[in-house]
Amino acid sequence: MTAQTDVAAQMAIELRGIDKRFGPVHANKYIDLKVEQGTIHGIVGENGAGKSTLMSIIYGFYEADEGDILIDGQVTKISDSKIAIASGIGMVHQHFMLIQNMTALENVVLGAERGIMLNDSMKHAREVLERLSKEYSLEVPLDTPVEQLSVGLQQRIEILKALYRGAKILILDEPTGVLTPQETEHLFKVLASLKEQGTTVIMITHKLQEIMAATDNVSVMRRGEMVAHVKTSETSREQLAELMVGRKVLLRVEKGEAAPKDALLEVSNLSWTAPDGVLKLDDVNLNVRAGEIVGIAGVSGNGQSELLDVLSGIKQVQKGEVKVNGHVIDKSHPLTPSEVRAIKVGHIPEDRHRMGLVNSFAADEAFILGYHRLPQYNGKVFSLRNEITKDCAEKMEKWDVRPQDPNLKTANFSGGNQQKLVIAREMEQDPDVLLVGQPTRGVDIGAIESIHNRIIDMRDAGKAVLLVSVELEEIMSLADRILVMFDGKVVGEVPASVANEQILGLMMANIVPDEVKALQKEAQA
Numbered sequence: 001m002t003a004q005t006d007v008a009a010q011m012a013i014e015l016r017g018i019d020k021r022f023g024p025v026h027a028n029k030y031i032d033l034k035v036e037q038g039t040i041h042g043i044v045g046e047n048g049a050g051k052s053t054l055m056s057i058i059y060g061f062y063e064a065d066e067g068d069i070l071i072d073g074q075v076t077k078i079s080d081s082k083i084a085i086a087s088g089i090g091m092v093h094q095h096f097m098l099i100q101n102m103t104a105l106e107n108v109v110l111g112a113e114r115g116i117m118l119n120d121s122m123k124h125a126r127e128v129l130e131r132l133s134k135e136y137s138l139e140v141p142l143d144t145p146v147e148q149l150s151v152g153l154q155q156r157i158e159i160l161k162a163l164y165r166g167a168k169i170l171i172l173d174e175p176t177g178v179l180t181p182q183e184t185e186h187l188f189k190v191l192a193s194l195k196e197q198g199t200t201v202i203m204i205t206h207k208l209q210e211i212m213a214a215t216d217n218v219s220v221m222r223r224g225e226m227v228a229h230v231k232t233s234e235t236s237r238e239q240l241a242e243l244m245v246g247r248k249v250l251l252r253v254e255k256g257e258a259a260p261k262d263a264l265l266e267v268s269n270l271s272w273t274a275p276d277g278v279l280k281l282d283d284v285n286l287n288v289r290a291g292e293i294v295g296i297a298g299v300s301g302n303g304q305s306e307l308l309d310v311l312s313g314i315k316q317v318q319k320g321e322v323k324v325n326g327h328v329i330d331k332s333h334p335l336t337p338s339e340v341r342a343i344k345v346g347h348i349p350e351d352r353h354r355m356g357l358v359n360s361f362a363a364d365e366a367f368i369l370g371y372h373r374l375p376q377y378n379g380k381v382f383s384l385r386n387e388i389t390k391d392c393a394e395k396m397e398k399w400d401v402r403p404q405d406p407n408l409k410t411a412n413f414s415g416g417n418q419q420k421l422v423i424a425r426e427m428e429q430d431p432d433v434l435l436v437g438q439p440t441r442g443v444d445i446g447a448i449e450s451i452h453n454r455i456i457d458m459r460d461a462g463k464a465v466l467l468v469s470v471e472l473e474e475i476m477s478l479a480d481r482i483l484v485m486f487d488g489k490v491v492g493e494v495p496a497s498v499a500n501e502q503i504l505g506l507m508m509a510n511i512v513p514d515e516v517k518a519l520q521k522e523a524q525a
């Protein structure tokens with residue numbers, strides 16, 4: 001054995017010259033990567049840099065046009081996921097691959113056992129899963145249908161599924177994008193215990209503080225190339241951001257004082273009950289004035305999503321009243337989402353896949369989605385197609401959506417670029433009231449900077465912005481006033497100048513600290 005193969009043998013996985021094109025898009029350009037055994041290795045890079053493509057090649061979803069993959073020092077041809085799994089590779093995708101009406105146990109066993117799920121194999125699987133759950137703090141209710149479980153628990157099932165199939169190398173694509181801060185903390189504990197037992201973890205994330213907290217080494221991609229490999233202990237968030245984007249990035253938002261005027265959005269005594277009888281919005285009262293950003297903080301699942309859905313017309317008002325720009329919306333005056341848009345309310349939905357885009361549409365079609373009934377488009381979409389495409393191309397350039405191809409199907413854009421498409425569409429309509437849900441989920445650091453600046457520009461242009469985000473840092477740096485929701489209620493309000501993580505964290509658990517109570521009394525007086 002040569003000295004060189006000795007070095008390679010310590011690597012759990014090594015990539016040599018991996019190259020991949022999708023038509024004209026050169027997604028991975030001769031990538032070299034070494035991932036040491038038993039480490040947590042971060043992969044960062046702008047939206048569209050080629051991270052997911054590279055991981056999909058390792059997992060056998062795509063085959064590289066050129067290059068070699070070495071597992072434990074051996075060149076391994078991974079032509080499909082079955083071979084990847086047999087080679088000890090597991091992957092947890094950004095969008096989970098679980099069958100919603102099956103239980104956790106059934107999901108884990110599905111596909112891993114030969115033939116039908118026999119009682120014996122289920123019994124064995126249960127024993128193995130119970131052991132794995134204990135060993136790695138991955139407790140989940142094994143017999144509950146997945147659809148009834150939180151995203152955090154669903155992610156644990158995905159990890160268990162990979163471990164059950166014998167994964168020694170676990171790839172996580174953007175694992176914390178949909179997790180609460182508590183769930184994220186728990187996930188990092190799980191990853192640390194996996195590492196302790198010798199598992200290698202590769203994690204794609206846009207969150208540089210997570211890279212700093214959880215990884216041993218980081219590789220940086222930019223525009224299809226691998227531009228740097230660094231030890232986490234020898235780098236900083238600022239340096240990583242600069243390596244990713246190729247320029248210095250401002251990690252803090254800069255904004256002046258707000259100059260709010262009259263309320264453009266007024267919500268009075270709004271309640272909404274889900275079809276299963278659960279009260280999701282409980283007597284919500286709030287207003288957003290022209291020229292201010294009101295942030296809503298809270299652990300996800302406390303009514304924020306339903307609030308945005310009702311305000312945007314996706315769900316109908318059942319009780320109470322919403323006043324937008326002088327228009328009253330209530331039970332007897334409901335409005336559809338396109339009618340709400342027509343009264344100049346923009347909506348950037350939290351879930352771009354379910355609500356923001358239609359995957360089979362081309363970018364230029366996606367760009368007028370929701371606005372196609374406005375007089376300028378209604379009945380004319382076909383005859384105006386060339387203009388719509390040209391307009392879309394211009395906006396894509398302005399918003400740096402990559403690739404700048406208005407004919408590309410939305411499904412074929414990277415996650416962050418899909419988000420930029422939705423944001424560009426909504427902001428370019430120049431709404432008076434902008435409802436924003438998780439605007440930077442899955443978005444890279446350079447694009448976050450530009451999205452944050454555009455939200456502040458909207459405020460400074462006299463628009464009313466209601467921002468829902470599970471990222472406390474985002475809420476604290478953008479909002480002028482912060483409301484906290486718990487169990488469908490607004491439990492309190494804090495001026496951004498006073499807010500900090502501790503105060504908001506307590507309020508998110510329905511404990512209003514004395515200093516906030518005093519401020520509220522003062523405001524009432």
Ligand SMILES: Nc1ncnc2c1ncn2[C@@H]1O[C@H](COP(=O)(O)OP(=O)(O)OP(=O)(O)O)[C@@H](O)[C@H]1O
Pocket residue numbers: 022025027045046047048049050051052053054402403412413414415416417442444
């Ligand atoms: N199936 C496909 N067909 C055509 N182009 C594709 C396909 N999959 C990815 N691409 C393109 O390849 C490039 C790399 O995309 P990829 O999803 O790997 O980026 P990423 O770094 O993971 O981005 P993000 O952080 O936004 O998820 C992008 O330009 C994307 O549009």
